[in-house]
Amino acid sequence: MKPRTPLDAQGIDLKLLRLLDALHASQSVTRTAERLGLSQPTISIGLARLRKMLDDPLFVRTPEGMQATPRTQALMPAVRQVLDGMDLLASVTAQFDAGSSERRFRIFMTDASHVTLMPRLFAHVRALAPGVKLEAATLGPDMAQALQSGEADLALGLIPTLDRGFYQQALFDQDWVCLCNADHPRIGEKFHLKHYLAEAHVGIVSGTGAQLLESALQTLGKPRRVQLALPGFLGLPGILSTSDLVATLPRHIGETLAQAAGLRVLPCPVAIEGFNVKQYWHTRYHQDPANRWLRAVCAELFLNKRR
Incomplete structure (x- = not known):
């Protein structure tokens, strides 16, 4: 041989x-x-x-x-x-000259972040570094390997699986709100738990946030009536605008969708655990100038801010 x-x-x-x-x-x-x-x-x-x-x-x-x-x-x-x-x-x-760079940054993020974070991030990056390109990647089982190898640069959201071998920085806190049609026929000024349980709901069934919501409902011992389940937030504004369903979702995406679609924001009567939206990066790239630049931009835009 x-x-x-x-x-x-x-x-x-x-x-x-x-x-x-x-x-x-x-x-x-x-x-x-x-x-x-x-x-x-x-x-x-x-x-x-x-x-x-x-x-x-x-x-x-x-x-x-x-x-x-x-x-x-x-x-x-x-x-x-x-x-x-x-x-x-x-x-x-090494230095990273953002103004002359044509680098592509790949960032893992949720579909909610496509609506709430990406518009501000892209506008800011384009103003500072017009040659830099951004790519949003879907959260999945390959995240850790992609961040370790350099195939991706950053992850944004609530991602408990990115622990060993990763740095993380908390950007802002999230609590929960409910959304409904601005002309909902049964919801008045007060929106208590009995009203919440009486209504039909549209549920977002994916993501760590959805798990926090389901855990809170299990603890309460009074399940809500989910009449429509969605994998993400894409169709939510149109559905709420044309129905009497109620949605429960994190405040940042809730207030953003409500403002864009003329929906009503309600206090959430269920005690759901809040969470931090964070940015995550692999230890291999902790000192990398380009990665440090991108993290600094995210911190400048989102640290302790929702707007």
Whole structure:
């Protein structure tokens, strides 16, 4: 059996190591090219060089994407150690010139944040750094790996799963409100628990916030009557504007939707646990100048502010 070729530290450069790391994280030549700012043929050429150097396929195409071979999996801890060390050395003197940068930042956020946070963030970034691009990514099980690899830069929201290996900064507190049609036929000046339980509701069934709401209702022991369930906030204004349903949701998105759609904001009569909206980033990028710039922008816009 032919012995494996050892990794030749003199024959492999940092660009190829970063390519290997990005491919391992994204499992896609296309996403790797976008992340590194290179063409797909350049990524393919680099991968071919690595395969020749290491005498291994390194990645195999599958229906789920480019899957790493055992050789690649064995190499990755050493590759990341080298890249972490170089990033640390570079951060000592590196600067991020936002005004001239054309970097793309990828940020995990909820659909509520698309409505409440992204408009202000994009407007601010575009004014300061017109060449910088923003991409909103959906929260999911790949978040931690994407933030660790650098495929994504930041996460915004309430995300308890991002704990070990991550920094976090609380930006603002959230409590809860209810929304309804401004001309609701049965809700007057007072809106107590008995009124809440008597009405039909539209429920947002995904996210950590929804879990807090359901936990509060279970503790109360008096379930609400959910007549319509939605996976997110996208259709909520139109539904409330054309029905007599009631929605329970965090204050920031509630007040934003109410103002945009002419809905009525009611005090929530259920004691639901409040929470912090935070920004999260991986320890690998704690000193990275570009990441620090983005975090500073988010803190300037949202720290202890809802508007």
